[in-house]
Amino acid sequence: MTMMIRLLPLTLSTLVIFHAESLAPTLQTRFPSWPQHNSRVCISKNPGIGCKTRTSSVNHQTSRSSLFMSDDADDAAPDAVSKELDIDGKISSWSRLVSALPRLKYSPIDELDSKILSTALPTMLNLMVVPLVNMVDTFYVGQLADPLALAAQSAANQCFFTIYFLAAFLPTITAPLVAEAIGKEDWDTAKQRVCESLFLSNILGGIFSLVLIGFPKAVLRMVLPPSLTDAAVGGAAAMGVMDYAVPYLRWRAFGMMPALFSATGFAAYRGLLNTVTPLKVSLVTNLLNLVLDPLCIFGLGKTGIAAPSSVLLRRIWTGLGASGAAAATSLSELTSSLIYLRLLMRRKLIDWSKLFTPPSLTSLLPLIQGGLAMLLRQLTLNIAFVSAGRRAQVLDPSGVSAAAYGITMQIYSLGVVAHLGVQGTAAALVPSARAMGGDDAARDVADRIFAWGSILGVILACVQWFALPMVTPLFSPLPEVQQAVKGPAAISSFIHLVNGLVFAGEGTMLGLGSFRDLALITTLGVGAMVSCLSSPLGQTLNGVLISLAAFNLVQGLAVTLHHVRFSPLRRRSFKLLKGR
Secondary structure, X not given: XXXXXXHHHHHHHHHHHHHHHHHOOOHHHHOOOOOOOOEEEOOOOOOOOXXXXXXXXXXXXXXXXXXXXXXXXXXXXXXXXXXXXXXXXXXXXXXHHHHOXXXXXXXXXXXXXXXXXXXXXXXXXXXXXXXXXXXXXXXXXXXXXXXXXXXXXXXXXXXXXXXXXXXXXXXXXXXXXXXXXXXXXXXXXXXXXXXXXXXXXXXXXXXXXXXXXXXXXXXXXXXXXXXXXXXXXXXXXXXXXXXXXXXXXXXXXXXXXXXXXXXXXXXXXHHOOOOHHHHHHHHHXXXXXXXXXXXXXXXXXXXXXXXXXXXXXXXXXXXXXXXXXXXXXXXXXXHHHHHHHHHHHHOOOOOHXXXXXXXXXXXXXXXXHHHHHHHHHHHHHHHHHXXXXXXXXXOOOOOHHHHHHXXXXXXXXXHHHHXXXXXXXXXXXXXHHHHHHHHHXXXXXXXXXXXXXXXXXXXXXXXXXXXXXHHHHHOOOOHHHHHHHHHHHHHHHHXXXXXXXXXXXHHHHHHHOOHHHHHHHHHHHHHHHHHHHHOHHHHOHHHHHHHHHHHHHHHHHHHHHHHHHHOOOOOOOOOOOOOO
């Protein structure tokens, strides 16, 4: 907690810089020398429709005189220039981001805000459905009143997503590539990108499914240390963790290919700037998951219908226990993939010949270039979060700390998916705006998304903090688990303060294709996290969450610095021309 208290002033000062000016008049009013220009902002929901030009009320001559001030003008307003420009004579990066804040108090939301919100809100709702359903999974597993079942569920899910995200970089790259192609009205290229991503996702998903089904214990040892997997050392209780985790992971593995297929379908629709259709798909399939959860976990024996004679069906009839949550999730993901298959066929974004034909190396080049960097990034993230999960599992043999860690991550992930909605919005809107309106339009979109991401981070931090006393008891009836959750869950609420910057910056970098820089920034953040885990901080559950906070803080500062100083959208420097 001491480190968190020390980090809070830096975090809050960064957010104050972004938000304090939102209560002031516009920068153009305060700083008369602020350069005026025409900007193009994409406001159409339909691909192929042009961008609306937004022209400032100040004429071109006034704008020109603001950029190239004479000696008299420079002498007349030295204070305005010094506030507007940094020491090198460049536009102040922080003032630029502050100017992007929506002026909610002084004017209604403009077209750009409407476009961002109409894309982000359905995406957030779509992504939020998944952790909500996962929380319901945890709720039902918690009703078994066995902390080992919760610990096994946490370990198995960590292993599944560790493998899953090794291939999930393909949908991540697909969205900006499709958005760029649609922005140029190149539907053939959009179809090609979707088919290539689906082909590779199916290949990788099939391989990973076989690994998880055939060698679940080997995979689980990434998270479960030898003390929890060796019968001679851990005893009967320790073996209980593995006994729960192995069947859970096997059932979960059946959903690997459908999950990747659905993720690619969602990415394709996000590239089309259509986030409402994926929301409908998600609501239907996750509602199915909610219905299947209690049936698969507790069985159908109470319905009064005679049990089937088959051994497998009888096992399902009497209930799969904790593994039933995984079976329900896999069935819902299969349903989702079939729906997306139908939708993509209707939109003519799938060509059966391309879907089953290996793409050429030349056509794969855009995916390979970004994919290698994103794969490196995901491997680095996997190392960090597997280390955190492993550390939580080994803190005590009773499984209480591991259960508390799993519940904390469930609560925290609900806010993370809201941030992922901001990330997905930036990854889709920035390349679309750049294709249709150039760097100026893309810069306007990115800056505004940074502002909305920061606002969202503050809201989520407050909501999670005040909701914890009501939410925590829902996940486990065990008092010791509820007590163990309080500290880590409180720490995770503060992490949302910087997550607004993290995910807005990551989405912008994805949209710009800055995959290598994003991988390097992620490596830097993971280095900070692993260093904290290796220190005495890693000996407590609170310390594990503080390590996660250090990761996000480094990420947030780095992506913001990249955006304003190093990205393709950085404001090009110009000098005051004196004596002309």
